[in-house]
Amino acid sequence: MRILVTGGAGFIGSHYVRTLLGPDGPGGLDTVTVLDKLTYAGNPANLDGVRDDARFEFVHGDIRDAELVGKLVAEHDQVVHFAAESHVDRSILGAAEFVLTNVVGTQTLLDAALHSGPTTFVYVSTDEVYGSIAEGSWPETDPLSPNSPYAASKAAGDLLALSYHRTHGLDVRVTRCSNNYGTHHFPEKVIPLFITNLLDGLKVPLYGDGLNVRDWLHVDDHVRGIELVRAGGRSGEVYNIGGGTELNNRELTGLLLEAFGADESSIAYVEDRKGHDRRYSVDWTKIKEELGYHPRKDFATGLAETVAWYRDNRAWWEPLKAGARVG
Incomplete structure (x- = not known):
């Protein structure tokens, strides 16, 4: 089995690659090839743990490069x-x-898959494609209603992928995950930004009233869910992957402040993000019942491990944060 992983030097992609090539990875793997452009969020160091594995290959390139993508x-x-x-x-x-x-790059990959016929194409999407939900949770059958340009671009790629299944019969499987957290997360996202700010004695910027709600999913559970879909999911189907821990941003901030022995004086309330979705929540009954998925990492343990990793790995995040001028 030869698997091509696009964006495999990023936060979630690198976790997936390390999982595939780790001791609990699937058998029968001949090659895991990472294709990554190495933009600001792609870090070769994320793959150091598997670089010496004979099954690992890395290609520096752009998913919009049709010639390269077609060959790979x-x-x-x-x-x-x-x-x-x-x-x-x-x-x-x-x-x-x-x-x-997110749109043209995805279309380039889909065209290549259509012409060369890999057996499975897994498109990793996000719960943000659904928009915002006041109560309850989205099943996979709910219509997409994205509100940010990012979410709209992911929704477009998501629907393009499904259209290649419906039009051409390509074996496409889509996953839509809730908010991820864990190690190796670029420090512009809320949890690593707040952790690294607190490590540096800085305040944490909390949007608006801080009552926006997210469901938190540890990256290890996310990649395990993706692997279940790759190995056993049904063609043409969408699978939500949730974490089961809903917190508003004030609650999340309070847990991070507590981890550092800080108080609310470390919070800097800032103007809310434009079009800020109020609440996300996915119903992951389908992947649980069909594929046996269940999140294993409880949030308290996962958050403590994440804080400890950033505390112990300044050499990883300090250059990234300085270079990107985040926080």
Whole structure:
């Protein structure tokens, strides 16, 4: 089995690659190839743990490069597509790169898969494609109603992927996850940003009234869910992957302050994000009943481990944070 992983040097993609090639990874793997453009959020160091594995290959390239993508897809049996521009705030400042990468890049990969015929194409999407929900949880059958340019670009890629299944019969499987957290997370996202700010004695910027709600999913559970879908999911189907821990941003901030022995004086309330979705919540009954998925990492343990990792790995995040001027 030869698997092509796009965006495999990023936060979630690198966790997936390390899982595939780790001691609990699937048998029968001949090659795991990472295709990554190495933008600001792609870090080669995320793959150091598998770089010496004889099954690992790395290709520096752009998913919009049709010639390169066509060659790579033809050499692999399956594609797991993570590569994306993913930060909502950046999409608000400028949407063009999000459309080019998340829509055109996805279409380029799908065309290559259609012409060379890998057995499975997994598109990794997000719960943000659903929009905002006041109560209850979205099943996979709910219509998409994205509100940010980032979410709209992911929804477009999501629907494109499904259209290739319905039109051409391509074996496409889509996952939609809730908010991820864990180690190796670029420090522009809320949890690593707040942790690294607190490590540096800085305040944490809390949007608006802090009552926006998210469901938190540990990255280890997310990649395990993706692997269940790759190995056993049904063609043409969408699978929500949730974490089961809903917190508003004030509650999340309180837990992080507590971890550092800090109080509310460390909070800097800032103007709310434009179009800020109030609440996300996915119903993950389908993946539980069909594939046996259940999150294993409780949030208290996962958050403590994440804090400890950033505390112990300044050499990983300090250059990234300085270079990107976040926080």
